[in-house]
Amino acid sequence: MKNRTIFFVSDRTAITAETLGNSLMTQFAGVERERHVIPFIDSEAKAEAVRERINASYTVNEGRPLVFSTFTNDNLREILSSSDCIFYDLFNDYIARMESDLRQESSHEVGKSHGLVDKNSYESRIRAVNYALEYDDGAKLDRYDQADVILVGVSRTGKTPTSLFLALQYGIYTANFPITDSDLDNYSLPRALKPHKKKLFGLTISAEQLSRIREERRPGSPYASLRTCQREVSQVEELFQLEKVPFLNVTAISIEEIAAQIRQTRELGEKHL
Amino acid sequence: MKNRTIFFVSDRTAITAETLGNSLMTQFAGVERERHVIPFIDSEAKAEAVRERINASYTVNEGRPLVFSTFTNDNLREILSSSDCIFYDLFNDYIARMESDLRQESSHEVGKSHGLVDKNSYESRIRAVNYALEYDDGAKLDRYDQADVILVGVSRTGKTPTSLFLALQYGIYTANFPITDSDLDNYSLPRALKPHKKKLFGLTISAEQLSRIREERRPGSPYASLRTCQREVSQVEELFQLEKVPFLNVTAISIEEIAAQIRQTRELGEKHL
Numbered sequence: 001m002k003n004r005t006i007f008f009v010s011d012r013t014a015i016t017a018e019t020l021g022n023s024l025m026t027q028f029a030g031v032e033r034e035r036h037v038i039p040f041i042d043s044e045a046k047a048e049a050v051r052e053r054i055n056a057s058y059t060v061n062e063g064r065p066l067v068f069s070t071f072t073n074d075n076l077r078e079i080l081s082s083s084d085c086i087f088y089d090l091f092n093d094y095i096a097r098m099e100s101d102l103r104q105e106s107s108h109e110v111g112k113s114h115g116l117v118d119k120n121s122y123e124s125r126i127r128a129v130n131y132a133l134e135y136d137d138g139a140k141l142d143r144y145d146q147a148d149v150i151l152v153g154v155s156r157t158g159k160t161p162t163s164l165f166l167a168l169q170y171g172i173y174t175a176n177f178p179i180t181d182s183d184l185d186n187y188s189l190p191r192a193l194k195p196h197k198k199k200l201f202g203l204t205i206s207a208e209q210l211s212r213i214r215e216e217r218r219p220g221s222p223y224a225s226l227r228t229c230q231r232e233v234s235q236v237e238e239l240f241q242l243e244k245v246p247f248l249n250v251t252a253i254s255i256e257e258i259a260a261q262i263r264q265t266r267e268l269g270e271k272h273l
Numbered sequence: 274m275k276n277r278t279i280f281f282v283s284d285r286t287a288i289t290a291e292t293l294g295n296s297l298m299t300q301f302a303g304v305e306r307e308r309h310v311i312p313f314i315d316s317e318a319k320a321e322a323v324r325e326r327i328n329a330s331y332t333v334n335e336g337r338p339l340v341f342s343t344f345t346n347d348n349l350r351e352i353l354s355s356s357d358c359i360f361y362d363l364f365n366d367y368i369a370r371m372e373s374d375l376r377q378e379s380s381h382e383v384g385k386s387h388g389l390v391d392k393n394s395y396e397s398r399i400r401a402v403n404y405a406l407e408y409d410d411g412a413k414l415d416r417y418d419q420a421d422v423i424l425v426g427v428s429r430t431g432k433t434p435t436s437l438f439l440a441l442q443y444g445i446y447t448a449n450f451p452i453t454d455s456d457l458d459n460y461s462l463p464r465a466l467k468p469h470k471k472k473l474f475g476l477t478i479s480a481e482q483l484s485r486i487r488e489e490r491r492p493g494s495p496y497a498s499l500r501t502c503q504r505e506v507s508q509v510e511e512l513f514q515l516e517k518v519p520f521l522n523v524t525a526i527s528i529e530e531i532a533a534q535i536r537q538t539r540e541l542g543e544k545h546l
Binding site for chain 1: 285289296300302304370374375395399434542
């Protein structure tokens, strides 16, 4: 066990190969010994050098290496597949099927998916990041009409990383705003948020984890105490229910899962061309 | 043409389905009319509701809908595949092949890839984001020994979004530091960076695009003028060459491509378990 090297190889970024390969590998625990991401293999010389690396890794480890690749170029793919490995080319496996299903030839153009095909989409992601940074933690309120979503929650519930992820990954304009003690004591949303209620999404977390996270920032403080965290979490969840703000407990889930829930709830996963 | 609806469906986040589906669709221009990302389909009732949505979209548009899915549960997958669509289940297509190739049964556990399997990895990404925010734009210098990479470049070359992307996506500790006029005039790196030369990576950009980006910030300023931008870009590239700092012109490429180049150059795409 744990005897195989995993390679993710592509003529472009290898992100697609890495994403699907990662997902598949989680179904086979204990197989992977080490991994290498090898992007930009866009010439025969480079492909041959990777073939040598793959073959070399087989002589060191017992198990045949696994290679996940996405090549649009048949020639480069064949060089890779001639190495001593178990070879999965995700494009090769689907493109021919899709050509037949769609009755349309594929463009065979290299790596358009993460290239700058859609300049507007690229720039809109950068703008969304700038927006998320400017509108982090309630710093500014003036352009909330531009927000796609406004994350709310008590301090240290992951609002900032989630905002940045939504912006970077999907170009979603995300502001975030802290819920403070005075909001909790009044059981009411901050005044600034009231006109934008349809954009709100709440993040909450277990009191234990919140306390642990806050302890890292301010050890031994009342702010980080389990008692404070218990009170804040229970009050903020009541507030979200009272004000009908959809919310999610992020204790045991990843940023990707939080983002997927927000996109779904706020209908941000739809696109009409 | 442009007559098909694309669905990305999963029992978890649908990120894997969306990533591979996106990559494949770029090879078939003009097919897609609209798209829907539908995560968390983890019950028969939900799967049946999605089947209805798929069938309904076929009655509106001429082309049969395309569905990219990642289901580990055979039952849910079969409900989806019985809809009136062209169906690609990425897990189904590979898991059986891998079981045979690896002579090992898959775990059939749902959506481990973006779940919080590896708590350390999740927390290290959040820590990396906090680090990137704290060490943005040369704001702090004290914990540069913890940095995996330090991005350098003149103002507005994409250092901040790239830092955040590396941190969020890969948990890479990324600081960034601006190269200013006085550095350029002296043709030397800022003093603070000299002990960390092995961690530096330079970003540069075409003068025209830099000027356009700066114009948005400070219209009509000398800072944004094409002349200033031409001088800065040419000086900073000379500086990078002189100091042997690897660098990348980011004019026509995406954040994913920039990140892939940095990971490769700084050997951050390797993992030994």
